[in-house]
Amino acid sequence: MVVRGVALQADTLRRQIENAVRDGITSGRYAPGSRLVERELCEELGVSRTSLREALRKLEAEKLVEIVPHKGPVVASISLEEAGEIYALRELLEGFAAQEFATRGTDEDLNxxxxxxxxxxxxxxxxxxxxxxxxxxxxxxxxxxxxGNTLVREVLQSLFSRINILRATSLMHPERISQSLAEIDALTKALQSRDADAARKYASQHVKNASIVALKLLGEQQQAALVDS
Known part of the structure; x- marks a missing residue:
């Protein structure tokens, strides 16, 4: 029982480290392409290098971190092509999810x-x-x-961290915020009236419009990085 208790504590610590580094990446505090210096992270988080490395392996599996030979862990960059693919997949799956939610969700779910x-x-x-x-x-x-579709949820949740990076790129941009709120309002009304076709339309359009701004900003950022390098 003691061994199981120790394992549980170690697992909880690893998740806490994962969450701290993940939040730093998705918030932009650790910029794409920047090194994650293990010594500095250990001091900042107050953890051992072994625990940190276990957490970094999980973040590597999420494609948030790359382990570069002779350089160590680096914050992964999302290419313009990959971002476009993520948005295209989101547009299809989130539209479908909204359609199904409109018909399958309970009144309390919709509220x-x-x-x-x-x-x-x-x-x-x-x-x-x-x-x-x-x-x-x-x-x-x-x-x-x-x-009502577990597979759709699992696919989108597997992209969750990278989706959040892209959201952070575009969501609060002056060109996007008011339009985004209007789209969410329209989606909410469609769901509450259980209009499945409209819910699908608004959810898909919300992702499509977000992609236009996010891909534009991402392209500008990558072009600026090339000029500065």
Whole structure:
């Protein structure tokens, strides 16, 4: 029992380290292409190098970190092509999930979605980027968890970390925020009226419009990085 207790504590610690580094990456604090210096991270997080390396292996599996020979762990970069593929997949799957959620979700599920959409709007209008990303994640967790299709949820959740990086790129941009809120409002109304076709349309359009801004910004960032290198 003691051994199991020790294993549980070690697993909990590893998840805490994963979450801390993952949050640093998705928030932009650790920029794409930058080195993750193990000594500095160990000091910052107050953990051992062994625990840190275990967490980094998990983040490598999520494609957030790359282990580069003779250089060590580096924050992974999302190419323009990969970002386009992620958005194309999201557009299809999230549209389908919204359609199914409109018909399969309970009244309480749909009301919970509406409440979380209102929370997201409040944080967005206050300019609270981190809180907006958290609210957006909760919003989609409600829809994906109640759409009745486990495979769709699993596929999108496997992309969750990289999706959050792309969301952080575009969500609070002046060209995007007001339009994004209007799209979420339209989706919420379609869901509450159980209009499955409209829900699919608005969810897909929301992703499509986000991709236009995000891919533009990502392309500009990568072009600037090439000029500076």
């Amino acid at each position: 919970a979605f509406g409440r979380e959409a209102a929370v997201l709007r409040g944080h967005a209008l206050a300019g609270e980027t981190a809180e907006v990303l958290e609210a957006k994640s909760r919003l989609y967790s409600i829809m994906l968890g109640r759409c």
